[in-house]
Structures are given as structure tokens and as C-alpha cells.
Amino acid sequence: MDEKLLESYWNLLNLGDDYLRCGRKRRHPSLRDAGFTGLKASPALRSVPARDTDPALLLKEIAQEVSSCTACRLHEGRHHAVPGEGVVHPMVLIIGEGPGAQEDASGRPFVGPAGQYLDKWMKAIGLSRSEHLFIGNVIKCRPPGNRDPLPDEAAACRPFLDRQIDILRPKAILTVGRIAMQLLLDTTDGIGRRHGKRFEYRGIPLVPTYHPSGVLRNPEYRAPVWKDLKALRSLLEELG
Structure with a gap:
């Protein structure tokens, strides 16, 4: 998947989560800062850490x-x-x-x-x-x-x-x-x-x-x- 498209998708997911949880946009790390290191196949998305659910x-x-x-x-x-x-x-x-x-x-x-x-x-x-x-x-x-x-x-x-x-x-x-x-x-x-x-x-x-x-x-x-x-x-x- 194209890296820019994947980054856009990542930002969209975060934005939707923000408004569902608190009604406003918050700051998030970039896809790479969050731990994503590969672009070869969609399973690489599993390397992105899950949001904290404690x-x-x-x-x-x-x-x-x-x-x-x-x-x-x-x-x-x-x-x-x-x-x-x-x-x-x-x-x-x-x-x-x-x-x-x-x-x-x-x-x-x-x-x-x-x-x-x-x-x-x-x-x-x-x-x-x-x-x-x-x-x-x-x-x-x-x-x-x-x-x-x-x-x-x-x-x-x-x-x-x-x-x-x-x-x-x-x-x-x-x-x-x-x-x-x-x-x-x-x-x-x-x-x-x-x-x-x-x-x-x-x-x-x-x-x-x-x-x-x-x-x-x-x-x-x-x-x-x-x-x-x-x-x-x-x-x-x-x-x-």
C-alpha cells in the first residue's frame, strides 16, 4: 500500500476514535513513530501497537x-x-x-x-x-x-x-x-x-x-x- 495513503488512513482512524471518545481532535504520533516499519503487505499493520485499553x-x-x-x-x-x-x-x-x-x-x-x-x-x-x-x-x-x-x-x-x-x-x-x-x-x-x-x-x-x-x-x-x-x-x- 502507498505510504501516503496508509498515513492518511491512520490519521482518519485516529480522528474517528478521538471524536467518539472525547469529542475533539487530539495529537497522535505518526504511523512510523507509532512503530509501523513495513509497507510490503497489509499484515504489517499488526506491528502498530494497540491503543491503551487499561x-x-x-x-x-x-x-x-x-x-x-x-x-x-x-x-x-x-x-x-x-x-x-x-x-x-x-x-x-x-x-x-x-x-x-x-x-x-x-x-x-x-x-x-x-x-x-x-x-x-x-x-x-x-x-x-x-x-x-x-x-x-x-x-x-x-x-x-x-x-x-x-x-x-x-x-x-x-x-x-x-x-x-x-x-x-x-x-x-x-x-x-x-x-x-x-x-x-x-x-x-x-x-x-x-x-x-x-x-x-x-x-x-x-x-x-x-x-x-x-x-x-x-x-x-x-x-x-x-x-x-x-x-x-x-x-x-x-x-x-
Whole structure:
């Protein structure tokens, strides 16, 4: 194959991969720099190293992109973006709405009172951050005054979350709060109508429940949350 044609093909493949993975063009080594040394036959393409598929490194790459993202207005007021954190192959991916003040200050998800309460929820069903969970939000930067994210802000962040889900492939997803549930299930229903029921997102079972901060303000939600958590535990047991 002609060397110029092969180089063009290589660049096209990289460009398509870039826009599927992060929505923008990135720098790549030339075909020769990537390790291709022969032009005699198409099997020589096997000498080009495969793109890195280590999930931990892919998640780190996404986190770096989130931290430098300027796709919407929210980057203007952030102290830190909050990409999310946890184990690489979690039993449960917990998805909230967006960072609060303490998360914005630290760059870590669910570190305030709501996060401490969430940890207690997980402990009650035998799960922990360090062994079983990945925790993040649909919005990676704090909206001013913790307001609801605007549609264009949610749209700007959604590819990051979807890529994380595709890498993590958790056994189940737990959404906490109305916004996360509405965005992932594409619904305008309130959390009261859908909490504790089973849905699916990107081929993964999903259970919505109330947000820990809402339960701290309204203790009457404790009983339904406990039912939701037991439903999640049952789902995990069914999935093995």
C-alpha cells in the first residue's frame, strides 16, 4: 500500500476514535513513530501497537479532560472539576446531580454531609467506596448556588459520563436525586414516582432513589430509601 495513503488512513482512524471518545481532535504520533516499519503487505499493520485499553488509564484520561474542559459556562466559576472516583470494576456506580461547595473545593465527589450519609447507606447493604463503588455526577462542575444544571450544561458533560460507564461496566447503577434520574432515564417524572424501580441505562440495570441531602432535610424519606437500597441489594444478588 502507498505510504501516503496508509498515513492518511491512520490519521482518519485516529480522528474517528478521538471524536467518539472525547469529542475533539487530539495529537497522535505518526504511523512510523507509532512503530509501523513495513509497507510490503497489509499484515504489517499488526506491528502498530494497540491503543491503551487499561481501564484505570482511560479513566485517568477522562479525568484530565474534565479538569481542562471549557465546553460550557460552568468552568468559569469552578475551583475544581469533579470527574468522580472509585474502583475500576465497581459493583455499583452511584451517580448524583453535581458537585456542591465542598466537592468543588476538594475535587472529590460526595465528601460533605450528604456523602458521609451516603457511605452509611452503602455500609448498610455491605458496600464500601474502597472496594465496591465508583461515585460521580452527571455534571462535573458546580452550578452557581447549586442550581439545577441547564440543558446545554448537562449535554456538555454527558459524553464524559457515558464514556466512564462504558469503561467501568458496573453491575448496577444507583442514581441519587431527581436530576440524575431524569437525565439518564429521559423523563420529567419526579423521583417519587420512580424510586426503587428497575430501569436500564446503556445495557446496565439502574435503580433510582432519593438524594442523601434531601433525606437529611426530610427524614420521612428514610423508609423509602431503605426499601430502595434493599431492592438494589437484591438486584446485585440476582446478578451474582
